[in-house]
Amino acid sequence: MEKKFGQPKKINRLTIHNLLKKAFKHHWHPCSSAKTLEETPPVCVKRALGSYIEDMEGHLVIDGISSWWCKSLGHNHPRLKEALLQQANKFEHVIGTSTTHEAIIELSELLVTLNPGMGKVFYAGDGSSAVEIALKMSLYSRFNQGNTKKKGFLSLVNGYHGETCGALSVTQIDTFKRGYASLLFNGLPIENIPYVNTPQDPLWQDCQEHWDTIQDFLEKHHHKITALILEPIVQGAGNMRIYSQDFLRRLRIWTKEQDIHLIADEIMTGIGRTGKMFACEYAGITPDFMCLSKGLTSGWIPFSAVLTTNEIYNCISNKIGEDKVFCHSHTYSGNPLGAALALETLKIMKDDFAWDDFKEKTAYLLKSLQEVADETKTLSNVRGIGMIAAADIRLNLFSSDKMKSMIRLAYQNGALLRPLGKTLYWLPPLNIEKHTIEELKEITKRALLYAFK
Ligand SMILES: Cc1ncc(COP(=O)(O)O)c(C=O)c1O
Known part of the structure; x- marks a missing residue:
């Protein structure tokens, strides 16, 4: 074609x-x-x-x-165009709270099915907003638990997470941050990343030699950290650097042990880009949050999603005996056109992709x-x-x-x-x-x- x-x-x-x-x-x-x-x-x-x-x-x-x-x-893509037109013929947008619709119900179910361990999906309009939401959710869950110590964020050197203030704070590329110091908080960078050129590099399977120094650094800071955010396997804006799946696996184990959330920013890597549906699959891990955008609608419309676990949802929004709300009112949350496009993209990738x-x-x-x-x-x-x-x-x-x-x-x-x-x-x-x-x-x-x- x-x-x-x-x-x-x-x-x-x-x-x-x-x-x-x-x-x-x-x-x-x-x-x-x-x-x-x-x-x-x-x-x-x-x-x-x-x-x-x-x-x-x-x-x-x-x-x-x-x-x-x-x-x-x-x-x-003809199937995506058709999905867009079909949805547009029904309705193009309705308020994301107080209403629901078939496309968003089916999409949420499919996203959770594709990510066992996840339970809930929150929607926004672009990648940076999805990152902000994941950062806020992590922090808010601590707030609801009365935990005032875990407030900081870790991220990887050369990591990129978007241009809004929270996303930029955890981005570790100076070019994007220059001039905005007074607007940003300090995300702590993890250095000495075990980069590889391909999965054939021995470091891909075993990064012990890097891990020892990284672990020393992590142990110094863990008590004040609420979440670690990273782009799993490939750092896009950080010059397309690829790192060891073993490193990602070790970070997941360590974050679990330390009660630190892992935010997988799959905005660039997700939906097939790295050869798996989600790059986290290389390490066989489930994060606490996953951010998706870009390829989610195959780039047809600004649309993003934050997946998280039922446990975190319950902690933020469903505390027994209390009426807790996650106050992030994004006008276009769950936009039906974006939802229809994302659903069709996922169906193509899941059922019909060669x-x-x-x-x-x-x-x-x-x-x-x-x-x-x-x-x-x-x-x-x-x-x-x-x-x-x-x-x-x-x-x-x-x-x-x-x-x-x-x-x-x-x-x-x-x-x-x-x-x-x-x-x-x-x-x-x-x-x-x-x-x-x-x-x-x-x-x-x-x-x-x-x-x-
Ligand atoms: C890994 C990653 N996170 C977040 C973003 C920000 O997404 P957006 O440009 O849609 O705000 C990007 C954009 O390139 C990205 O590559």
């Missing part, structure tokens, strides 16, 4: 020039400097299908990063990036898991100007890429076709060779 657009109409260059001029006038693009936007103007999108985006001139580009990691089933074929394609993705590294000699530290492959530009070659020119060249040749600092990565839709990966490889290779040689 890839690349089946009709004949593009020729668009006058002047039309695009005028559109871009207008775009710069009032639209403030996220995470882009004015200089970068001027040097590499945004793609003027006409339509999108499967793994491809078509610009106003009829030029097709591969969405190499799934539009910020959310278009897991590609653009314009997992064997996917496994083969993920191996092909990583092999392709390794080939790019071998042939261009511009990349080091090639790594990957599931439908994620990443590598770093060799330090002696890197400059941000060269990287910008690489991005421009890739776009001109048909791929939309957005490296993280010196890290180049591919994170395409899960159902990308093999020939499109091949195309992505050739385009990336050419762009690297021109920009860095």
Whole structure:
């Protein structure tokens, strides 16, 4: 179903020039400097299908990063479009409290079924809000228990959890936090993480050598900690770093022993991205909270979910003899359009997704990036898991100007890429076709060779 657009109409260059001029006038693009936007103007999108985006001139580009990691089933998936239309024909939104509806009932049941050990699902609109909710729920459960000591949060160095104040406080990447110190609390960072390039690394199975020092650090702080938040297995914005499943497993055991909640931020890793439905499955663990968004609706609509256990729910909201409320009144909580899309996405992933074929394609993705590294000699530290492959530009070659020119060249040749600092990565839709990966490889290779040689 890839690349089946009709004949593009020729668009006058002047039309695009005028559109871009207008775009710069009032639209403030996220995470882009004015200089970068001027040097590499945004793609003027006409339509999108499967793994491809078509610009106003009829030029097709591969969405190499799934539009910020959310278009897991590609653009314009026919079953998702149908689910959206069917729900829109019934009703598009009703208040999330005082009402309920079929889509949210079925979705909540399916999410809990897919995550044995979980009992309740709370909904919000985006990933950062889901993280805020999980942090607040953890804290509020302590408050309800009269525990005034457990107030702090642990997170992993290089971890990213969003841009709102709580989420940013537990994010451990300085670039995002600069300038906001007075708004943030201090999330404590865990260092010395056992990173691996692939699950074949021995550290993946056994990280004892790192654990000893980490445990010393943890033991110093455990009494004041309410929760540890982490991205299980892959740290996305932290340069696509992959870490040992044994580390995740040990953290779960340790947090349980210390009565510390584990918040699994599966906003990027969840719903198949790493090769499992949820990345926590690699370590065989159940967290106390799981945050989902992005791939949950396959990027159709802002929609997020926080799963938690009945035990925590009872502690916050159902204390016997008391009328306790979790006061987080999100207007769009449980939005029916998002719920219908999430339900259909999960049904596709659970019942109709070609997992064997996917496994083969993920191996092909990583092999392709390794080939790019071998042939261009511009990349080091090639790594990957599931439908994620990443590598770093060799330090002696890197400059941000060269990287910008690489991005421009890739776009001109048909791929939309957005490296993280010196890290180049591919994170395409899960159902990308093999020939499109091949195309992505050739385009990336050419762009690297021109920009860095
Ligand atoms: C792991 C993780 N958590 C949270 C977020 C924040 O999600 P949103 O951008 O929808 O607020 C992101 C976004 O990239 C993410 O990757």
